[in-house]
Amino acid sequence: MIEYRNLRVALLGGGTVGANVVDLLLTHGEELANRAGAGLELVGVAVRDIDAERTPAIPKHLLTTDAEALIVNADIVVELMGGLEPARTYVLQAINSGADVITANKALLATHGPELFEAAEQVGAQLYYEAAVGGAIPIIRPLRESLAGDRVTRILGIVNGTTNYILDAMDATGDTFENALAEATRLGYAEADPTADVGGYDAAQKAAILASLAFHTTVPLDAVYREGITEITDSQVKAARKAGYVIKILAICERIEIDGTGEYGVSARVHPALIPLAHPLAAVHGANNAVFIEAEAAGSLMFYGAGAGGPETASAVLGDLVSAARRHVIGGPGVAESTHANLPILPMASVLTRYQIELTVVDQPGVLATIATLFSDHGVSVEAVSQTVRDGKDDTQPAATLVIVTHVATESSLATTVEALAANDVVTAVVSVLRVEGL
C-alpha cells in the first residue's frame, strides 16, 4: 500500500447528504486516496444533535457540536448543513483559515456567492460546488471547464427533484400533490423546509448559479423570475396530457441580444410550463433532473440523472473532495470565478415564449372572432384554437371552453391580452395561462 500524506477533512452537517458522504469516505478511503494522491482523514462531523439517529450511521467519536474547532484544523471543509447562517460564517472562516471548501448549499451560493468567491480569491483557496446543482449530475464542472471555450446561449432544465417527483406522480398515477410531497420528503429529496422546493425557490437558486456560471456574469437571486407549482391542479395536469403535453417546472437561462444592438443581456426564470410529450424533458421521471445546454459551437448538450437524494448527492461531493485533494497535492492558488462579462439582467416583461390560455366563454355567434381580434390587437399571434361546447345536459358546465395556443410573444403583450380577455363580456373566466416550452 502506498503511504500518502493525510489531508484533514472537516464535515459540517451529518444529515441526508452528510451521513452518506461519511459512509462513502470511510468505506472507500483507500481507493479515494489512490485517486487523489493524498489520504482523506475525516477529522469530525459537526451536527446539532449528537444523539440523533442517522442513516447511514456515523461513528459516535466523529460527531461534535463544535463546528469552529473542526474548521481551524482542517485542510478541506465540506459544508452540508444548508441554510444561510451559520453556513456563511463557517465557510468564510474556513476560507480565511486557508482551507478549500466544498458545499452543496445552493441557497448560500445564490445569495452570498460573490462574497465567498471574492474571499476565496483573496487567499488563493478554491470553492467547489458540484452538488449544489443537479445533485449527482456533473453540470458545474462541464460549464466551468469543458465549455469554457464556447459561448453558452441557453439553458433549459429540470433542476428540482422534489417538484419533478410531485408533478410526475400527479401525471403518472393521479397521486395528490400532498401525498407526492410527503413521499419526496420521506425519500430525502426535499429541503428542510419544502416550501423552498414547491415554491420554486430552490430551482431559482440553481438558475442563478447556472446563469452566472454559463454567461460569466453575476445573476443575483432576486433577478430570477420565479413561480412555484403550488397553483398547479390535478385537472391542469390531466388536461395537459389530453392535449399532448406534460407540466414540468423549468429553469430557463438565456443570453439574449438586446433589440438587435449587438449588446447582450441575461434572463433567468423558473416557472411551470407545458412540454410536448415527445420532448426529451417530458421523459424525465421521478426525482431525476435534466439540463439542456445550447452553445454556439457545441450545439445542444443534455445532462441527465439523479438530482437529489443522499448517496447520489454524496457522489458529487466526493468528486469535489478528490479534486480538492489533488489541488493540495499539486499546490498553487485556486481558479477565480469568471464573472467578467458583467451582463445586464433583462426584465421578465421582455422574455419571449409561447402560451396556452384556457377560457370559458358564452356560446354565441361571433365569439371566436371577438377573441381572435383581442389577441391580434395586443400583438399576440394565435397558432391554434380548440373549442369544447357544452352538450346541453349539464347546466353547471360553462357554455364553451376555448384552449388557445399562441405563437411566440412577449410576457408584457401576453399580460395585456389576458387583462383584455378577462374584461371582455364574452369571456366568463380565464381558467389558466401556462407557458409552452420546447416546441
Ligand SMILES: NC(=O)C1=CN([C@@H]2O[C@H](COP(=O)(O)OP(=O)(O)OC[C@H]3O[C@@H](n4cnc5c(N)ncnc54)[C@H](OP(=O)(O)O)[C@@H]3O)[C@@H](O)[C@H]2O)C=CC1
Ligand atoms: N438532500 C438532497 O437531496 C440534496 C441536498 N442538497 C443540499 O445539501 C445540503 C444538506 O442537505 P441535507 O443533507 O438534505 O440536509 P439535512 O437537513 O438532512 O442535514 C443538515 C445537517 O446539518 C446539521 N446542521 C444544521 N444546522 C447546524 C448547525 N447550526 N450547526 C451544526 N450542524 C448543523 C444537521 O444536524 P442534526 O442532524 O443534528 O440536525 C444535519 O446533520 C443543503 O444545502 C441542501 O440544499 C443538495 C443537493 C441534494
Ligand SMILES: N[C@@H](CC=O)C(=O)O
Ligand atoms: N430539494 C432539492 C435537493 C437537491 O438540490 C431537490 O428536490 O432537487
Ligand code: NA
Ligand atoms: Na451536480
